[in-house]
Amino acid sequence: MNEPEHNAVEPDSTMDQPERIVVMCIGNTLMLDEGVGPRVAEELLTHFLLPANVDVLDCGTMGMSLLSIMRQYDVILVIDAVDNTGHPPGTVLTFSPEDIASYAQPHSAHDTRFIDVLEAADFIGYRPKGYCLGVQILNMNPEQMTIGLTPPVEQALPLMVYSVLRFLVERGVEIRDKATGELWDGITVEL
Numbered sequence: 001m002n003e004p005e006h007n008a009v010e011p012d013s014t015m016d017q018p019e020r021i022v023v024m025c026i027g028n029t030l031m032l033d034e035g036v037g038p039r040v041a042e043e044l045l046t047h048f049l050l051p052a053n054v055d056v057l058d059c060g061t062m063g064m065s066l067l068s069i070m071r072q073y074d075v076i077l078v079i080d081a082v083d084n085t086g087h088p089p090g091t092v093l094t095f096s097p098e099d100i101a102s103y104a105q106p107h108s109a110h111d112t113r114f115i116d117v118l119e120a121a122d123f124i125g126y127r128p129k130g131y132c133l134g135v136q137i138l139n140m141n142p143e144q145m146t147i148g149l150t151p152p153v154e155q156a157l158p159l160m161v162y163s164v165l166r167f168l169v170e171r172g173v174e175i176r177d178k179a180t181g182e183l184w185d186g187i188t189v190e191l
Helices: 032-047 066-070 097-103 114-123 151-169
Strands: 021-026 054-060 075-082 092-095 129-136
Touching: 021 032, 021 066, 021 151, 032 054, 032 075, 032 151, 054 066, 066 114, 075 151, 092 151, 097 129, 129 151
Parallel strands: 021 054, 021 075, 075 129
Antiparallel strands: 092 129
């Protein structure tokens, strides 16, 4: 007896898998407000549980070496210090990768701007969805290496963390409070 013939279509193995998302926190903790990215990473990893499809990385100072990391993700959210935005220090802003280049600090400790890394990725055939979240700095060029943030940037940390969490929730990510294991309420950020 012959088996019935089927015109079945094999399911795409990526159809049911959630987007791979990375929160790339950029900065140098030895340069005051330049260290805001790593501080956001620290707060996220200390206070929240994220699912396996979401990674939070303290990337230090950005360079082309991030290309190999980026290839693993569909969506990239960069957290960084910005300057010359026309806003007061501590203001949290969202940018496209193309727009954040306008606010790059000329003497930044970053080796390469995020837009340069995205353009290099595009050149080799990989273009993730890129988003940027920045905070207007007060000082990221101290006379001496200084660990810590200036008061207006420190005060902006809860809003920065909240903005990252909202970005993730809008993409269907379930976030849990690390202390209680309960789902994040979508409102409260206590650091």
